[in-house]
Amino acid sequence: MGSITLTAVEGIPMVKEGDDLAALLAAGLEKTGIKLAARDILVVCQKIVSKSEGRVVDLNGIRPSAFADALARKWEKDPRAVELVLRQTNRIVRNDHGVIIVETGPGWVCANAGVDESNSLEDDRAILLPVDPDASAGRIRAGIRARYGVDIAIVITDTFGRPWRDGLTEICLGISGMNPMLDLRGSTDLGGRELQHTVVAIADELAAAAGLLMEKSSAIPAVHVRGYAYEPFEGSAKVLIRPAEADLFR
Amino acid sequence: MGSITLTAVEGIPMVKEGDDLAALLAAGLEKTGIKLAARDILVVCQKIVSKSEGRVVDLNGIRPSAFADALARKWEKDPRAVELVLRQTNRIVRNDHGVIIVETGPGWVCANAGVDESNSLEDDRAILLPVDPDASAGRIRAGIRARYGVDIAIVITDTFGRPWRDGLTEICLGISGMNPMLDLRGSTDLGGRELQHTVVAIADELAAAAGLLMEKSSAIPAVHVRGYAYEPFEGSAKVLIRPAEADLFR
Numbered sequence: 001m002g003s004i005t006l007t008a009v010e011g012i013p014m015v016k017e018g019d020d021l022a023a024l025l026a027a028g029l030e031k032t033g034i035k036l037a038a039r040d041i042l043v044v045c046q047k048i049v050s051k052s053e054g055r056v057v058d059l060n061g062i063r064p065s066a067f068a069d070a071l072a073r074k075w076e077k078d079p080r081a082v083e084l085v086l087r088q089t090n091r092i093v094r095n096d097h098g099v100i101i102v103e104t105g106p107g108w109v110c111a112n113a114g115v116d117e118s119n120s121l122e123d124d125r126a127i128l129l130p131v132d133p134d135a136s137a138g139r140i141r142a143g144i145r146a147r148y149g150v151d152i153a154i155v156i157t158d159t160f161g162r163p164w165r166d167g168l169t170e171i172c173l174g175i176s177g178m179n180p181m182l183d184l185r186g187s188t189d190l191g192g193r194e195l196q197h198t199v200v201a202i203a204d205e206l207a208a209a210a211g212l213l214m215e216k217s218s219a220i221p222a223v224h225v226r227g228y229a230y231e232p233f234e235g236s237a238k239v240l241i242r243p244a245e246a247d248l249f250r
Numbered sequence: 251m252g253s254i255t256l257t258a259v260e261g262i263p264m265v266k267e268g269d270d271l272a273a274l275l276a277a278g279l280e281k282t283g284i285k286l287a288a289r290d291i292l293v294v295c296q297k298i299v300s301k302s303e304g305r306v307v308d309l310n311g312i313r314p315s316a317f318a319d320a321l322a323r324k325w326e327k328d329p330r331a332v333e334l335v336l337r338q339t340n341r342i343v344r345n346d347h348g349v350i351i352v353e354t355g356p357g358w359v360c361a362n363a364g365v366d367e368s369n370s371l372e373d374d375r376a377i378l379l380p381v382d383p384d385a386s387a388g389r390i391r392a393g394i395r396a397r398y399g400v401d402i403a404i405v406i407t408d409t410f411g412r413p414w415r416d417g418l419t420e421i422c423l424g425i426s427g428m429n430p431m432l433d434l435r436g437s438t439d440l441g442g443r444e445l446q447h448t449v450v451a452i453a454d455e456l457a458a459a460a461g462l463l464m465e466k467s468s469a470i471p472a473v474h475v476r477g478y479a480y481e482p483f484e485g486s487a488k489v490l491i492r493p494a495e496a497d498l499f500r
Contacts, residue, residue: 003256005256006253006254006255162413168449181417204415208419209455243416248344
């Protein structure tokens, strides 16, 4: 198995709508002194993906519904931000303690429908999740391949909370070039016993690993990973969503 | 921030009760060619910790209660294993689809009270969680310090599932030498806006990163981490347990 090296990609500027992320990442990699090789992985935070795709909303243009107003009053939030959350929401899973946990259109269960609560609201603007993070990852991968002629995998991450455990971790929201799951069922342990129930969410483990280097100030929005062995695979982060009928907590 | 290197520690033998883990890890590090330095981190899987501490139970000595028998019949499980789970259980959080999610004595919420379902049942034996994983981590850290004169951090991990997201990931169960949380509240983002709600569960991110190298066959029960900047701190994994009153999902 050997060794995995994670390197913070330096020098990526503030991203704006229409920016070519593959080009910005390439410039950052060069500045950092990394020469991409096949089977490398680039982990990219959702925020710069959303910004490049124009998923930035001016809160001044949002008129809150009566329900958004009521929730905002109760929890002392910005009613326009609450309205924005509700517009990304399929279903409210829990709403208590000032927290709104929702199921989003694509099926992600998370706080505030992924509308960033920490460092996204600049000048009354809020940042939404990419419409299709797998497709976003695919576009970055294609841009890298066109530029360098190597096929790598792209993991797009966001910072989520979770039940039962305090603190946030990076998770995988979109992927291209690898399977987010490693299925060990059918293999055997050292005692020769067959492993059961062992499907590892490696994309979430890669996201979390990269999270150690992604400064929350957003100065480091991408991390390069070398040495993790994987088989090339088209991949989709949607398999990380537990099917509703098998989920005991929604 | 720079770079983090994760290296699989090779050559750790099958562990048995009474084994000195610090000595086994030291031998493994030497075999792998790693010379420990201050501020390194060793991530160690729960299974070898539990084995060294004699947390192995012979199922043949377990007499299931009527309740364990009933659950086992319903879900086609071994009634002795179910009895063992119930004996580690403070409260059943959910019980459906053949899954028993419980709150354990120390407050961890997890499936089967951490009694390993995959590769622990060898010859009718089951492996329980360490009684006090922070103390286990402290003993390994002290053993390493006595041997090498350097202070490192120890993270003990287990493989947990989670609501909403499919697949398992490594999480932190015990820690010594560092704070499992990185509290960014009060710092500012690039736009000068104060970060809110941003406490990162770095110990879980370290555990997940190491999980990428811990083969589930248990051939790699430890991973060496170098390059992650942290301040020395006594630390306890118990701060990763969300207080029940703030937890919307138990």
